[in-house]
Amino acid sequence: MTRAAREGLGVGVIGAGIMGADHAKTVHRKLSGAVLTAVTDVDARRARAVADATGAAVPADGFALIEDPAVDAIVIASHDSTHAELTLAAIRAGKPVLCEKPLAPTVSESAAVVAAERDAVGDGIPLVSVGFMRRFDPGYVQLKAALRAGRVGPAVVVHGYSRGVSAGPGATSESSVTGSAIHEFDCVPWLLDSPITEVSWQAGRQSSEVDPVLRDPQVLLLRTADGVLTTVEVFLNARYGYDVRCDVVGEHGTLALTEPAVLVVDSARTHGYDYAADWRPRFAEAYRVQLQEWVDSIAAGAVSPLASAQDGLTATVVAQAMITSMHDGGRWVSVPPEAG
Amino acid sequence: MTRAAREGLGVGVIGAGIMGADHAKTVHRKLSGAVLTAVTDVDARRARAVADATGAAVPADGFALIEDPAVDAIVIASHDSTHAELTLAAIRAGKPVLCEKPLAPTVSESAAVVAAERDAVGDGIPLVSVGFMRRFDPGYVQLKAALRAGRVGPAVVVHGYSRGVSAGPGATSESSVTGSAIHEFDCVPWLLDSPITEVSWQAGRQSSEVDPVLRDPQVLLLRTADGVLTTVEVFLNARYGYDVRCDVVGEHGTLALTEPAVLVVDSARTHGYDYAADWRPRFAEAYRVQLQEWVDSIAAGAVSPLASAQDGLTATVVAQAMITSMHDGGRWVSVPPEAG
């Protein structure tokens, strides 16, 4: 091995908001074999701030970044509405791309990405990965391993809980499904090794603190091909903290993620631990490992172990079926088989 | 006060199975102001065993026990199918009666008890109490108090989990609802101060270890008049232990029952606590307090703070609606308003 061979992959990050800035920092400071070479944002100051801290260049826009010769691979963390067109550009450039979830807000855009990638690489190494980072979270990884190892027998019911402090601006009942619950639509089939076949949408009592354009909380029901029923509570304005959990009930036991707190405090008549205000501390390790695995697979010329474009499409198809149920009284809606 | 005045209420227990023997022991050993004076069972040996340990008499059968002058108040813990006729006999005898849940397996029998009591006492002190003991469990009591105190804001979603090691002999999909889930049908409205208005029945994946005559686990959905959605997982053959929990999600926090373990063990690469094999340790305190409160209310000539006959009827009406949903593809079924 010479040092040159280890020089590292040049990574460009599109989007320097909370998520993009976090990815840029991880690439710059925590990855082996990668160098942050470029960053862009619609808000030039945000891109500039990241660049100043890392030495990365600031191309004119995402498309310029994709074409930049110093960029070997691209991370897309810009607005959801831009995901598809940027991913398509990366495919055209023949460069590996990690697109934050969702691959696209609509089924048709997601399908277009899948088709474009197929046309571009055929049976070769795929170019597109999707950032369903729970697949790399130590908790979810242990959960799946324990399930596969038979520690509780075959799964019969799954309960998911996805709560945040407050919804982002502009959140609607539908975006709660396509933007937040979509993690579950990828995670549950991955966990159970079985695709989602039908879904049903149910409303909790509306929180009086939330504008009714966003039904919050929602309770989602998922049926996978293996017959397992999953309940998912999504509550974007849960106020008390960022709290994502998953319980798998098996035929002779249960598996449950714990909040990975490391410090317990006794104070003022209470015993307990703190919640974070957003998802970054909870999933910091998942994001780091996901990026490292992605970089390593590119360096090795291997297939990415991340979620694929097809996985991204499938999750979007499930989301679409869920919204159909939402708009039709909560009835069970079948997921089109082409989703899998 | 003279000692005579404190001599104590003579209590007779009908049924000396697991539950009845437990009640008899509690009356005999743990209550203030009560004396166990009689016990019966269809299996005379079981009644005899309890009598030998306590000094209680063994009348010929439940009806004889009800008529026994040494019996001031009656606990019914015999087979569910006998509850209504024995309760009616107690009403006729004008004696207070605590009937184990369910008041009766059918709506018509339950309604008959409510009508008979009304005819017997009018606006006077009711005679019938129903053994929904969760209302006296320290956990549920604290849960309700914390909810009322506004610690998490108004409830928006409730999650109940009711798991046992193995179903009793003869259990069916329907008896899982009328015999086990019925606790939730009483508990949730009591907790929320709002009646159940509609229900929907959903199947988990069937445990391969369970005869299909019993769908196990089941996931039940309850809507209360306040709009709150409750999910209840009932899994009679969960194998790993007896485990009953309840989470209330409010507008700015959650309340959750914990397994009330008092000892934690580190051993053989694991850290944790033990589950009991059945409900008695979990609800021992609830049963004791419920019986004490019942005895105290009788001694004071006051209205019983336990669930009433109407509460028993209401829970049975909800159970009936749930079974209708079960037999009709899981659709939402309205609970008849007369239930409340």
Added chain:
Amino acid sequence: MTRAAREGLGVGVIGAGIMGADHAKTVHRKLSGAVLTAVTDVDARRARAVADATGAAVPADGFALIEDPAVDAIVIASHDSTHAELTLAAIRAGKPVLCEKPLAPTVSESAAVVAAERDAVGDGIPLVSVGFMRRFDPGYVQLKAALRAGRVGPAVVVHGYSRGVSAGPGATSESSVTGSAIHEFDCVPWLLDSPITEVSWQAGRQSSEVDPVLRDPQVLLLRTADGVLTTVEVFLNARYGYDVRCDVVGEHGTLALTEPAVLVVDSARTHGYDYAADWRPRFAEAYRVQLQEWVDSIAAGAVSPLASAQDGLTATVVAQAMITSMHDGGRWVSVPPEAG
């Protein structure tokens, strides 16, 4: 059995402070086979308040209560300084007596009680029990049972933690040992079935919020005859809550008491449970069971399963040795063998 035979033991309670009023309420409302017949206190109003709520008589003082024919058995919960003389009076009256810990603050007084009882009853049923209620706490009972059952192998180290919100008025370094730590001096030998043979006193850093007449916290070291080393942290002004714990480390595992919380709250970025402000909720069940066992043993003419006068003396002897160590630089001090 006739009802008369179950009429119940007449119990008188001396002292109507926090502890005494709690005992009186338990006797009145929660015990089988006992009737609260009398209560006294140096503060007549406190005694009156208890009497009004229960129908008990109010004799002139503790000695009059002991002589009262309606009093079959006596609970002493008055000031520590009165314990010995009242217990001696009960012995003279030939009546069973449950004296709150400590049996007496001094070794000589405790020894006098032991001697008086021996003279009074010889080989007969002892009259004196001492209120070391941890022996009846479900947690400590399970801890001892698990240890005996060999779940973690033989004990090698024990850690005790005894924290309260704030010390009572007049607390001193010495009274922290004789009044609070004394629970550990009874509990540890009971747990290990091995007497304490030597002790050493160590100071924590003095809390700046505590008057130096009370060294707080203290760390006490106990060696039992079996070689086990016990560390006990006593912190009377721990502020955050009433928190008593015990960890037993065995040769291949550990056993630990948990705070027996039944409700967990998520709120305002935290997850946890509440502490009580004093010992009553934590040990309510222990006090109830202890009193019931005491009453039952008297009714049965059997030896009391509670701590004996000798146990009370032994704990006081250990406390004396600990104070000797405190006054002598923390050196290891042997416990005189006559203590056991």
Added chain:
Amino acid sequence: MTRAAREGLGVGVIGAGIMGADHAKTVHRKLSGAVLTAVTDVDARRARAVADATGAAVPADGFALIEDPAVDAIVIASHDSTHAELTLAAIRAGKPVLCEKPLAPTVSESAAVVAAERDAVGDGIPLVSVGFMRRFDPGYVQLKAALRAGRVGPAVVVHGYSRGVSAGPGATSESSVTGSAIHEFDCVPWLLDSPITEVSWQAGRQSSEVDPVLRDPQVLLLRTADGVLTTVEVFLNARYGYDVRCDVVGEHGTLALTEPAVLVVDSARTHGYDYAADWRPRFAEAYRVQLQEWVDSIAAGAVSPLASAQDGLTATVVAQAMITSMHDGGRWVSVPPEAG
């Protein structure tokens, strides 16, 4: 920034046992800005195995590795007895070195390293860091931050627990102090910002499963200059799992590390989580962050934020005092002031 500037620091690892192989893997796969260029071990096959998996070279021995021009910085993870001479060689070569704890088993060797470094660099950037990785463990970091933030007031007592499954071969009472407890001798002063001034050694009951040449468990008492008393239980053969904890008791609350489990299992009548068999999973993140911080400081030409040679010497001086106490009946032994 050019890519060349980011080419990365060449790191050589001396020792390819459990710890060294783990460090090598971390350097190779998880660090930003570092390349594993060389590895050695007294057992050539172990070095070869690491080299084959990473592309690193295998110099003849540790001294050759230190001189290798492809090695910019050195990690020493060979036998404790070799630490001092290898660290001295690295100082002579003018290269940054991260030496696993202990810096050396003896005070004199440790002092020689401190002196050599002082002679070599004067007021310049020090060359030597010591691998007290707890300083980078997320739990300890949060613990210290919470303490400094005043969440529980000033510390009054600290309790440490350091338990492993089984001691390594050749472990003695003394090596338990110099090799294991030494983590506490660095960690406690770091946590409290106050040096250890005196120590006392106490024996638990000897585990019957352990050869008496190793007293196991031991209970160590530490007094820091601020007056805080620390108790540390060290139990190398605790059997049940690898379990390191720390509780800090403050004037109005406590802070406690939790076992950072992410998965909870209900199975076979128990609820709980698993322990690892050794320290690697527990401290994997601490090791990664420590190495990254070390690499970053070297790249930046800044002072290493890791423990210094002086910190390594200080811990060894405390260990020496503890062994003196062990050999002298457990009396309190002062730590020579030159340690700090």
